[in-house]
Amino acid sequence: MKFLALAFLLLSVTTLSAKNVLQDAIDRAPEGSILKLPAGVYKGSVVIDKPLSIIGEGEGVIIDGEDKGTVIKVTSSYVTLKNLKIINSGNRHEKVDAAISVSDASQCEISHCTIDDCLFGIDMQMVHNSLIADNYISSKDVALGLRGDGLRLWYSNDNIIRANSLVKSRDMVIWYSHGNEIVDNYGKNNRYSLHFMYAGKNLIKNNKYELNSVGIFFMYSQDSIAIGNVVKSSQGATGMGIGLKDVSNFTIKDNTVLYCAQGIYIDRSPFEPGTHNWIENNKILYNSEAMHFHSLSENNIIKNNIIAGNIEDIVNDSRGSKTNENEIAFNYWDNYEGFDRNNDGIGDTPHKVYQYADQLWMYDSDVKFFYGSPVISLFNFLAKLAPFTKPLFLMEDDKPRVSKIF
Structure with a gap:
């Protein structure tokens, strides 16, 4: 009965107010009501301040903000x-x-909505135990830096963010937000497909990001798991797959990172003393740099990854980053030059990575113009054959795998 009365109300208010039919219906509806909207264009700038459902019936239910607020x-x-x-x-x-925009709320649902030509998509401030699922979100048709974030969580905990597509937006942001599940989402032609800051105990699973500036970037965060994600073709000279800055107790597992300038970027992580980060079972393929270390980064556990087709396996741009003080074992390196005489699948000698002539561009950005050129390749070959400067030892995998299948 409540639904039938409301349907009649929604149709009858058209004669009462030409200003905002939808807002009139919301204001008149009792708490807990369901407004089912027939196809048509409804005026936006509406406020929902009571428990209520608004559901479009079929296709063509449009709420137009008229470029205001x-x-x-x-x-x-x-x-x-x-x-x-x-x-x-x-x-x-x-x-x-x-x-x-949703604020100071819980147990809300936004699903199967299309958002187009809106500066910011869904903005959540202090929203908990809610579901954001199966939405398509795109920003205004402006330059990348002038767009708004497609989806933003601010002090919002224990939400499920599932199967959303963000295309030509700016960022998807998880800031000061904990215990969220970010699963099966897609991002393309954005800046940061997924950016975390001061966030903990989040699950990031089975998302796919491509043609963005940065895939997934974690900052000042802890106790989270990123598993089964695919990040490809991060664009630009510093395009990044997965980045870790000042993060502790993270698990980065079963992800695929390919065709990026920097596959996995590690900056002062783990940050908290006595903690680790686990980087395991990932496929890091065909990047300019498989793993890039910046600043002090030790006590990472890097195991059972496939590292193949990259121009550089390990890059260290800071003399004090201590890349050799990470636990590195059981990875497959396509540049490994040893043998497996007892056929146990493990190389007989460790895989050691040094920096040779590429030290020139590592500490001098002008020289990096020649990165990947035949000149630098020739210098590297000559440096390995007859070193004219002492090479810098970066890391050692003392149990390298000799097969990609394990």
Whole structure:
């Protein structure tokens, strides 16, 4: 009965208010009501301040922000938005003009929505135990740095972010937010597909990111797991697959990182004394640099990875990063030059990585213009054959695997 009365209400308010039919229906609806919208264009800039569901019936349910402010603002728990197309937010960054803004709420759901031509997509501030699933999100058609974030969690815990597509947005941001599940999402032509800061105990699983500047970047965070993700073709001279900066007790496992300038970037991680990061069972393939170390980075456990097709296996751009003080074993290196005489699958001699003539470009950015050129390749060959400077020892895998299959 409640639904039937509401459906009649939604149709009847058109004669009462030409200003905002949808807002009138929301204001008149009792708590817990379900508004099922028929196809049509509805005026945005609406506020939902009570438990309520708004569900589009079929295709063609459009909520238009008319280029002013945030299209839908939610300030209540137990709100559901489903099967809607939300377009044309305002373009003010300082006001965080978004398709959907949710604040101080829990047990909300936003699913099967299309967001287009909105500066920010979904902005969540202090939102907990909610579901964001199966949405398509795109920002305004402006330069990358001028777009807003497609999805933003701020002090928001224990949410499920599942199967969303962010395309031509800026970032997906998880800041000061803990215990979230980020699963089966897709990102393309963004800046940071996924950026964490001061976040802990999050699960990042089976996401796919391509043609972004950075795939996944973790900063000042701890106790999280990234498993089964695919990051490919991060763009630009410093395009990055997975980055770790000042993070502790992370597990980076079963991921595939390929066609990036930097496969895995490690900066002062692990950060907390007495902790480790586990980098295991990953495929790091066809990158300019498989693993790039910056600043002091020791006590990482790097095991059972496949490292193949990269121009450089290990890069150390800081003389004090102590790359040789990580636990490195049982990885497959396509550059390994040893033998396996007893056929146990483990090389008879350790795989050692040195820096030769490439030290020139490592500490002088002007020389890096020649990176990958025949000149530097020739210098490296000559340096290995008859070193004219002392090579820098980077790391040793004392039990290298000789097969990619394990």
